[in-house]
Amino acid sequence: MSTLKNNLEAIQQKAKERTVKTQTIEYDLETLVKKIKKGIIKLNPDYQRNHRWPDAFSSRLIESLILNIPIPMIYISQDVDVDDEVDDEGARYSVIDGQQRLTAIYNFFEGKYALKDLEVLSELNSSYHSDLPPFLTRRLEERTIRCLRIDSTVDTQVKFDIFERLNSGSVKLEAQELRNATCRGPFKELIKKLAKNSKFTEMSKLTPDSSRVKKMEDEELVLRFFAMTYGTGYSSYKGQFKKFLTEKMEEFNKLPITELASMEKNFLDTMELIHKSFGTKPFAKYRATEASTEEMSQFNAAVFDAVTYAFSTLGPNKELLHEDFINLFKDAEFFESVEGSVNDVSKTATRIRKAMEVIK
Structure with a gap:
């Protein structure tokens, strides 16, 4: 305990420096898809592996969204402040955790796969986004997902640590994949x-x-x-x-x-x-x-x-x-x-x- 007391000042300083500023935001799916399409939210190909969720897995996510079943929060990193101008690209946010979920949503809205192996809404099997009846299209577009946004002032090493701790996908990202997401x-x-x-x-x-x-x-x-x-x-x-x-x-x-x-x-x-x-x-x-x-x-x-x-x-x-x-x-x-x-x-x-x- 005496060692802890002696190091109290150092602990306080480190805790202050490493405290992460975050903001919780709810985006509807229509807005998320538009931001991804414009490149504002980057489904980062620089750290994304070649494999993706199979269509059956993605389809179950879409079914959950239609049925309003809760899904885990998405974590995004604000890489460029909203007031800053950028010359090279429009991307201001990158996905820390939830990339596969957002990819599945975006690809369905873009008509890249048909629903399959659904058990509750089995009538929708083989349906593309364009095949959905209007009420289901509206339901999907207006469904919201909670996102935790990490502040743009957080330095690269801290972001790397966050990526590593939150990296909870079915296939873990390797260190270099995480670096490619944080070190631009x-x-x-x-x-x-x-x-x-x-x-x-x-x-x-x-x-x-x-x-x-x-x-x-x-x-x-x-x-x-x-x-x-x-x-x-x-x-x-x-x-x-x-x-x-x-x-x-x-x-x-x-x-x-x-x-x-x-x-x-x-x-x-x-x-x-x-x-x-x-x-x-x-x-x-x-x-x-x-x-x-x-x-x-x-x-x-x-x-x-x-x-x-x-x-x-x-x-x-x-x-x-x-x-x-x-x-x-x-x-x-x-x-x-x-x-x-x-x-x-x-x-x-x-x-x-x-x-x-x-x-x-």
């Missing part, structure tokens, strides 16, 4: 572009239809590269890896376009040089045996850290032998640094230091 800016667009680089995807064993890509692991790896290599890089990492990456993404979004162009060139040059030197499996993980080494996996994020950091410091004409890096796995300290909790601060520093020793 030119760097976000850059990592989306670089994540499609053919040499990077080949070496990282990322195929377009893989679950890793659906979870945006490709984009997170690009962010990881820059977080480790750019500016203070990994030396500024003090723990809480997800938070570290989020802070770096927010920081990089504020960089000038000329700086981002330089970062893009470094990434592409690094991937080119790694591919030229090590071929298609530079980020594989190995285990030392009595005779030599054996491959454990074709891709390992911790090995990715070590190899990409080392290569990012080289000039284009530097020759490196893949064998020298594979021999690192015979070093017990290096092997331990790519095992288990690989985002541990000391393990991160160790594997990069060991990789740098190879190229010196």
